[in-house]
Amino acid sequence: MKNFQLIYWSQPFGYNLEILSSILTTSRVNNKKRNITGALICREDIFLQLLEGPKTDIEETYGSIKRDDRHLNVQQLVDRNIDERLFPAWAMKDDPVKTWMWSKEEVAKGIVGELPQDEIVKVFEKLSKESSIFKF
Numbered sequence: 001m002k003n004f005q006l007i008y009w010s011q012p013f014g015y016n017l018e019i020l021s022s023i024l025t026t027s028r029v030n031n032k033k034r035n036i037t038g039a040l041i042c043r044e045d046i047f048l049q050l051l052e053g054p055k056t057d058i059e060e061t062y063g064s065i066k067r068d069d070r071h072l073n074v075q076q077l078v079d080r081n082i083d084e085r086l087f088p089a090w091a092m093k094d095d096p097v098k099t100w101m102w103s104k105e106e107v108a109k110g111i112v113g114e115l116p117q118d119e120i121v122k123v124f125e126k127l128s129k130e131s132s133i134f135k136f
């Protein structure tokens with residue numbers, strides 16, 4: 001069966017390491033149960049998350065995420081069927097800062113919402129190719 005891919009962005013509310021760690025811990029436990037994988041790019045001014053897996057599970061998880069008060073203005077950027085996952089080994093990879101290509105000023109002006117879908121997907125394709133030692 002084909003997998004589904006969903007990407008959204010949002011504005012963190014009360015961002016700190018403790019909150020981030022709690023989000024990632026819950027995500028990894030829940031996502032493993034639902035066969036969801038993906039990545040969460042995070043910086044104090046933006047969350048950008050890719051979720052991939054069975055469509056119904058993604059929709060359910062995204063429903064919970066949208067109701068979460070640890071972020072605001074959740075906006076969907078991409079939703080499509082995919083043949084292959086980008087992060088098959090990751091219940092939720094986290095990427096704090098290092099792949100960032102947009103300045104805080106650009107993000108504040110809403111650049112992410114204006115980019116074509118393939119530019120957004122490219123950010124995650126690049127991230128998926130970076131090798132990592134730690135897998136969760």
Ligand SMILES: Cc1cc2nc3c(=O)[nH]c(=O)nc-3n(C[C@H](O)[C@H](O)[C@H](O)COP(=O)(O)O)c2cc1C
Nearest residue numbers: 023026027030031047049061064065068070071092
């Ligand atoms: C930026 C962000 C990303 C999140 N990503 C996930 C995720 O990938 N999977 C998940 O189950 N919950 C994720 N959550 C947490 C959900 O919003 C919600 O708290 C959680 O699914 C509730 O789980 P529970 O019903 O087991 O308490 C995320 C929350 C935020 C703020």
